[in-house]
Amino acid sequence: MTNLMRGTELARDIVLRASEKAAGYTERTGRKPCLATVIVGDDPASVTYVRMKQNRSHKAGLESRHVALPEETTTGELVAKIRELSDDPEVHGILLQHPVPRHIDERAAFEAIAPHKDVDGVTMHSFAGMSFGHSEFVSCTPGGIIRLLDAYDVEITGKHAVVIGRSPILGKPAAMLLLARDATVTICHSKTAGLPEIVRTADIVVAAVGKPKFVQGDWIKPGAVVVDAGYNEGNVGDVDFDAVTDALITPVPGGVGPTTIAVLLEQTVDAAWRELDA
């Protein structure tokens, strides 16, 4: 039997609590927690994502500051702009929309984000924090995945989690967060031999490949938990959803996606509060 892990409802809860905390912050300071979003170029999907993040921010009582840079922006210019936001006391969180144009050194740009404003969890500092189990900001999608598993009472300790994909902002941090929660974690990728057999041993599967319907139904052990972090053209995930017959699984859309934005907003509000407490 297939049961769904619905991210939409969970996200609503997370955003509701974040908006209450945002209201408390505004009451105390007269200001709103502020998320700065940075986009380079005009990739339509990225533009849509960023707009969505801004809209949700406003609805939750956050302020948003938007920086749109032209496609031809250099790494140096982007780094300078992000440093400016890192130094701006009115900005609490910074999000650089991924991916940036190919000519830009994305890692250099991410590293220009001050660690205490890294509400999207993309810096090297945040990654190591996630890996070592410190209470740094988490990468939003992996963070949302853990929240989903917890909301559906999925036991993680001692379970075998197989993460397919190893990007620095999705696969690797997801693996590290699952490990911090005491899963036995296997990280698979394009060079993995015998992927179907490995996935069949998984109690928890995290698909983070970016290829539509890549994970086949018969790769899934009956009763496994399947988290589809893919979001491909045409609202299709990385898992062949219809072919999975016995699992607790996230739908696409309405699974991982909404929790990502919710965690982003929550961490922005937390950043604002932490700064007050510091």
Place this chain on the structure above:
Amino acid sequence: MTNLMRGTELARDIVLRASEKAAGYTERTGRKPCLATVIVGDDPASVTYVRMKQNRSHKAGLESRHVALPEETTTGELVAKIRELSDDPEVHGILLQHPVPRHIDERAAFEAIAPHKDVDGVTMHSFAGMSFGHSEFVSCTPGGIIRLLDAYDVEITGKHAVVIGRSPILGKPAAMLLLARDATVTICHSKTAGLPEIVRTADIVVAAVGKPKFVQGDWIKPGAVVVDAGYNEGNVGDVDFDAVTDALITPVPGGVGPTTIAVLLEQTVDAAWRELDA
């Protein structure tokens, strides 16, 4: 059949090349690359290790600076001392001997090491660098393990590597370095269920548990590569060496251990050169 991966010979090669580079540095600058070692308390094993590192440094033409602090040193005092070394232009590399007394926040102490002097690869910055495949300093033992595998022409790409242990300076960085070399990596630990069965699927096993003879002979798939990073009292590794009958395996002692120090010296010399080039 059991074949040995001998670290002693490999380490000799690495140190030889490092000492040539050190001599070149001295010829150019009139100074020697300098490694600062810091120890807190008087744990006999730690004292021995540090002395060994100093002796090897001297033999390789490096200078060493030693800081011995009393057991009752506070985190603040240790951090201040390490910051001083981080700021000292005559020091190229800093090693804080692990473990420190329990009352000290080891992570805070490690983070006081400037990233460009982190020749032992223990900072959050270095960990993320290893994870993302940048050319930062590597954690010395995991770095030595990769060098051993390469020296013995072990294919890593696409192979299943099982790392037992997940400490921030051994298990986790070893997993990340193997992943960066395109292994499929499983990270196991004390909460792992069915450990023997998982280890039996491994092409490459890295034992980093710190428990004598913990890994049993019948856990090892015939023909597997076994890296024993354990070093327990009485010169005993984490693997029940005598019970492993068909593998390419590191002995203890004379396996991983010597390569650790060799990588430390090499990275110290590299740090000195990089500083010149910077």
